[in-house]
Amino acid sequence: MTATTRAPADGTALDLDRFRLRRFLDELAAEGELDIREEPVDLADVAAILQSSEKAVLFRQAGPEKQELAGNVVGSRARLARAFGVPAADVAREVKRRLSNAPELVELTRAEAPVQEEVLEGDAADLLTLPVHLQHGLDGAPYISATIDYTADPATGRRNCGMRRLMLRGPRTAGVDLIAPSDLRVMYMAASARGERVPVAYVVGCHPIDMVSAVMKEPRDELALISSLRGAPLPVVKCVTNDLMVPADAEMVIEGYFHEAGYVEKEGPYGEYLGYYGGVKTNPVFHVTAITRRRDAVFQTATISGNRMDLTDTSNLEALRMEMAVWSALEGVARQPVAVYAPVSAGGSMSMRFSIRPTYPGEARSALYAVLGAVGVKNVFVMNEDIDVFDDKQVEWAFGTRFQADRDLVIATGVRLSPLDPSLHGARTGAKAGYDLTWPMEHADRWELQTPAAPTYEGARFDSLEAALRDGPKRFEELMAATGSRDGREIVRALDGLRGQGLDRDDRGRYFLG
Template identity: 55%
Template sequence: MEIVTDTQTPTALPDVESFRLRRLVQRFREEDELDVVGTQVDLIELGAHLDGNPKAVLFCAAGPEKAQVIGNAFGSRRRLALAFDVAEQDLRAEVSRRLQTPIPPVEVPSSAAPVHQVVWTGEQADFTKLPVHLQHSEDGAPYISASIDITRSLDGKKRNVGYRRIMLRGRQEAGIDLIAPSDLRALYAEYVQRKERMPIAFVVGSHPADGVAATAMSAVADEVDLMGALRGAPVPLVKCVSIDAMVPADAEVVLEGFLDERGWAESEGPYGEYLGYYGHMKTNPVFHLTAITMRRDALFQTITIGGKSLDCTDTAQLAALRTEAAAWSALTTAVREPIAVYATPSCGGMFNLRLSLHQRNPGEVRNAISAIMASSADVKHIFAVDSDIDIFSDAQMEWAFATRFQADRDLVVASGFRTMPLDPSLDGRRTGAKAGFDLTFPFGWNRETEFRVPEPPKLRSAPKQTVQEALKTGPKHFLELMEAVGSRDGRDVLIELDSVRQELGVTRAADGRYQLSN
């Protein structure tokens, strides 16, 4: 059955437009963060347009139905920062701040929910009516990759939100990945033990705030509250049409259905995974589709995951924010003055983490490294630097690594840690090793007198003197002589300094300053 409504949202009801994905895509266009493919393209072509593309891509006519599809929407830190209205370097701090204040959702009626403008149930609920594309050359089937899952525990006390890929098996069946440890895996196991179906809804087409919430690590009972926290506003929820669940009323598309009671029963994969390599075939649960609801002008979303250019993928950028928030939480209990953390997206957003800090006491760098190793962030390599290094600069990090690190003194290695099973370097092991790289100056090193960093000269105004008069007041650097003379050239100072040398004699102090011989 298909139902199409044309009800406008009353102004008294909660806002169902401000956090719409399409609205954010328009801002990406204004900020030159969007490529637009205006011509019709076959679905097989979408992957090539998205792979390694630093911009979001809007397909105006994808497939024979000429559907609108957005990809790479979350695939850069700048676009995520735009979504949160902050500068890129302030993004982690803003996310951590918002997560401290969960905001409960509010319910809206179906008549006011844009995602219920079109409703397909029965035989009309058909995966193949959506512009789902083959993302990687060896994937097992077309995948829906931008799907946020919403479920409840068997006792109804916990509502869980996560990110899950969906491999199509036909018009109304799909496989989902539930191999890795997760809240959803644990909740589903309870249903399987009771031989009951698990109601589940997947949201396709969401604001980045919802995506960050779906990947966040939190102990709150209702993880939709995290969506509200990251939006800074209550999430408008609407009851599903075919299952006992509630979903964001402002979503683009929602897939309703259930995971059957058989548990891990059918093959799923392979798939280009978030670490840049193909995953193996797996045995996973089966999702049965019972309804599709959507906006009349729904914008279908696909996210980028695998490949060589991980820094341009949605998953790496989302993972980086999650890693940074978890690492920061651990750091604030381990050292007095952490400055910043940055998980590089090119490593998948979790394995390599940079941190800067002010060393207040001997051993604080080791404390910081150890805290992150033991935290819920799945970090393998921690690179610690002093506060004068910009951790967002690859060049400065390379410089610190090259000039402040001694392997026999500054390398911290430990083993036996929990790992991510997809890490190919494990070679079948169930636990892994971690390393910390102390790229800081030794504690107490006086950088005012040793290994100072050169900077461009900056002239300050000073009372005008001759070179001789200036030197009579004490030793001077060449720049100080230029300031005394009022020179913006320097060559005139050289000439005058040479005259003083010949007349009175000039020597050099140990720090390079010029001084009169007598």
């Protein structure tokens, strides 16, 4: 486990607002990326506003309690890039680079930790006083959706983080989705079999980097992972009602435990991250023991489903996670990978595009197989470096002109896919497809396969057109450059006059004098 150090008593060693949600919202506002709603808003209207917004939204007066509520915070690649301080196309590579940062945890006392400025216990720890809204029309209840759960394995002590929603069940209980395979599910099932509760703390309201950390699947202490990705020491504090450590600079923490009774409570339905509903499932029950918060805490909600997946928090987070996995898969099979992109409009995990600069025959196909096998994505496209994988129009052009289904389609059957994929129709396994949109190496240098572009008029200058032609075969563009022509029609006239002197053209259309 990563060592934890103590900060000075006055907390001066750390900027406890640097990685808080409110400061990030201020940065978005300065860049015109935040829609601030000053007027009172009913919780019933929040979902429709968020679903139609391409910006992050801050409600100053949400619900009858008039609390501050933020949504769509990471609902775009640009906002994720802003969090890491890099261009949008470089986010995955930046996250991968930061994984090598040595983590540092700095433990604060309760008096020093902003997230424990207010502590609510007993009946005061009431989930129904929080601005939790109904997100989708068929949801089973309002959900707390922008949550990071913090737990620790009692057997190993390793700390675990994830993103799992809470369905309101009452003032101090909630349903939790713990069906999907995960370290936390394994931990809970073992504890439940022993008749033991699992302490858990849910952070609500955090910096986007913390959310990225929570969706990663790295074999390490996952609380320390936040410090690595931040590239800075992480202030932590022990919970009030259990021994779990949580980020001390968060907006709010809901402390509690999963009841030892096991999978006993119906949870759902809920609008899932692929844009369809998940059904009613039997899940454990979460019991609240305390709520701690900053005095000016901003509550956070996440956008998850609907027919514009590209605008949702979860699709953008999932896309980044999948791209990280692809970069890792390519390390051993592609000498010159160029770009990776998971289209967020497909939920971030259903389609994957990557480009490489092939250096030997079969390299692109080997890379395609590697990504299909290593990453849980259903459709994978590989293309040459001249195609911008982020540009739908270029990708469609490559798909239409470089792909032959009987030669370039790779299909893998009987493989595990996301159980939320509605096209499985209840099956336990499905199929993956790989699309090779690259040129075969033996054809890569064919001039007629080069992409046309506007002339640049680069080339050597000559005293006359005839001198340029005597030098060797020239394209028309090169003849214009050779004579300094800014028109071209006079070149046509001069060429016409040379036809009786052996003017000819080769199989690439270049002019020469025989």
